[in-house]
Amino acid sequence: MDSRPIGMFDSGVGGLTVLKEIMTQCPNESIIYLGDTKRFPYGSKSKETIIELTKRGIEFLISKNVKAVVIACGTATSQALEEVQKCYDIPIIGIINSAVRYIKEKDYKNIGIIATRGTIRSKGWQNKINEIIPKASIFYKACPLLAPMAEEGWTENEIAKLTIKEYLEGLKNVECLILGCTHYPLFKEIIQKELGKDKEIINTGEMLSKRLTQILKNNNIENENVQNRKYDIYLTDMETNFINVASKFLKDDKMIEKIYKCDF
Numbered sequence: 001m002d003s004r005p006i007g008m009f010d011s012g013v014g015g016l017t018v019l020k021e022i023m024t025q026c027p028n029e030s031i032i033y034l035g036d037t038k039r040f041p042y043g044s045k046s047k048e049t050i051i052e053l054t055k056r057g058i059e060f061l062i063s064k065n066v067k068a069v070v071i072a073c074g075t076a077t078s079q080a081l082e083e084v085q086k087c088y089d090i091p092i093i094g095i096i097n098s099a100v101r102y103i104k105e106k107d108y109k110n111i112g113i114i115a116t117r118g119t120i121r122s123k124g125w126q127n128k129i130n131e132i133i134p135k136a137s138i139f140y141k142a143c144p145l146l147a148p149m150a151e152e153g154w155t156e157n158e159i160a161k162l163t164i165k166e167y168l169e170g171l172k173n174v175e176c177l178i179l180g181c182t183h184y185p186l187f188k189e190i191i192q193k194e195l196g197k198d199k200e201i202i203n204t205g206e207m208l209s210k211r212l213t214q215i216l217k218n219n220n221i222e223n224e225n226v227q228n229r230k231y232d233i234y235l236t237d238m239e240t241n242f243i244n245v246a247s248k249f250l251k252d253d254k255m256i257e258k259i260y261k262c263d264f
């Protein structure tokens, strides 16, 4: 039994889509969520910058005594995960591996990926899919406008519909579409409508949370006492739309009360 929290890291609200899955699948665990709103967006930054920011974020979380870290950001997973796993001696997981394993189990061969520019450029998804599913055909598209729109709360309006229509042109023949940026599940309904009901939309937080439960079990660090569970959110800049988007998405005002300013 280990009552220390799980640390989570993203550039903004996107990681909340992962947080929601972890809250469902690991209901006993405390969570410390760090949103680097001061430096958002990560998707247009260089690999060196992403590695540096990810390390600093993880060190902040470790200073809060976390027992494991979830990189709830596709951009940081694709460019910094391998690097940071070498630097710290607690389990650190990202969004790619568990999702690719799931796609292999489902035997999908025509796979679409949408993500930030940095993630697509890094080939993090493409390389992992080629390694695990060598016969797969991969179709991908960088969608740089979507994460800023999600931060703004524009996930259901006409502009969101048109933007998604434009981005998904050319991805209509895939069997599944990976939401390679954790902000994108906020557009899931529009994306599903645009692609059609027969296509599976891969929300990476679902697969990551399953993997996290295994890791906690294998390392014998599960929290068994739900009484002492708590959720804290830290932001590096409070003057953003995070609180509005988070309260609409999480539908839990108590969580929103516990948002603290920090820096790292």
Ligand code: DGL
Binding pocket: 010, 011, 012, 014, 015, 040, 041, 042, 043, 044, 072, 073, 074, 075, 076, 116, 119, 147, 180, 181, 182, 183
């Ligand atoms: N949520 C992030 C991702 O999964 C970052 C988006 C951004 O900061 O550009 O890639």
